[in-house]
Amino acid sequence: MSLPLRRPSRDPDRPVPAQPRGPSGRGRRTGLRAAVLGLAALAALGVAEPPAVGPQGLGDRLFPTLGNTGYDVTSYDVSLDYSGHNDRPMNATTEITARATDELDHLNLDFAHGAVRSVKIGGLAARYEQHGEDLVLTPAFHISQGQELKIAIEHTSNPGGKRNGGWIRTHDGLAMANQADAAHRVFPCNDHPSDKALFTFHITAPQQLTAVANGLPLRPGTRAGRRTWTYRTDHPMATELAQVSIGKSSVLLRHGPHGLPLRDVVPTADRAALAPWLAKTRDHVAWMERKVGPYPFEAYGVLIANARTGFELETQTLSLFEKALFTTHQLPNWYVESVMVHELAHQWFGDSVSPRRWSDVWLNEAHATWYEALYAQEKGDHRRASLETRMRRAYEQSDGWRAEGGPPAAPKAPDPGEKISIFRPVVYDGSALVLYALRQKIGPAAFDRIEREWVSRHRDGVAGTGDFVQLSSQVAGEDLTAFFQGWLYGERTPPMPGRPQWQPRKGGDKPGANGAAPGHGAKGAAPTPGGPKGNAAQHRKPA
16 A cells, blocks of 8 residues: 555656656545536436435545545544453553645545444544545545644444454464455544555553554553553654554564664564574665665564464564564575564565555565565575576466566456455566566666665655656666656566576466465565465565
């Protein structure tokens, strides 16, 4: 759910010119004058009044009902009251500060899997209706364009029931996994990556538990055997990247490059066993900074959850990992570290620079896979961790991946009931292959300049495929539109520059060959260098 600015008006499956950064309209809108004139016209024609507004969405090609128009959220303040039972609804309050980008007499939020108790807008009670996964709010007053909105919603947040993202029940508590379309299963929000905002979390839990969230901690408070933990982000964040963890955890503090606060959160019982892995984060951050520039946020850390998720996830400043990734003792150290680097790389690619729409998710995963593969090549053995070998194998399978999941920048819609199924092999190694082809065409020096300029130019913002095409053309000194058209949107994989001997496998490859389709994020690193990503929960050995 991290996208750059707002929905472009052009064809979402084709490159578009870069748009200037800055806010644009989002939310559900009904201009008052337009509504009055429209109803008058209908009455004159004897036509019935239109039904009440329901779900509308931003029109994202992959998640059409996700997000809202008419307003920009600037901040969220989310309070959660956890009883100690991870299968019971929590009492919660979400306060949203937003600015109207249109004239509004109602607005929509995304919210599901919880009960709303009251809504106030501007301190006054507002009407609310649930329409599917949309919460439609009608304030007691008309909202003018440019007006600041203060929305307060009392609701429940329910970790129980059938899961399709949102809360994850761990062995001793809870954690969050909101990608791709699930933050609104935790709290009301404008649940689209194009609307980034600052976050504050207040988590009240029993004294014996530890609560953590994105950003930096403020002073905890106590009351009657319970403790309230408060965390705040210094940088805007997409809703899909929110993280709250509650459990019997230890928080380990150290410093990274330039004094960067490093905060790792692990099950207390496993603290000693996991310590050697956590000690590697400082060097990982330094390695990434040498590749693309300064780390973009106020802190970083690893959250290791005692749960089976099937993926790892780049939640902002605090990446989520399964404990089993580090405790199976069947994987080479360099392989496990490359998965850690994958999620770290997302802090630049996907978190700081968020996708404009979900079809731009290839920009997130191509880059995270690219730096995962580079790290593996540098730290692993030459036979199993060669970038060249991995990319050649990806090229051989690329036609099959495109047939199964669509081309990198126009992925097929998710399978019914499986929102994270958009994370198919073509989004991982199939998209990293696009970066390899770009480097082959323009040379390593120009490629490295693009990488650094991309994360610098769009830091804390949103950007899409058209922006990347434009920047690449600018740095390379030539129009690369036709080059990217074939590599990003073609049904068949174009010839690889400088590698005429590389040939796609005849008839493509069967979906899932060389490993299952990825669960999500690094969400499963490649089971074999050059093969599609496997499910991280399986922890397959590299070949």
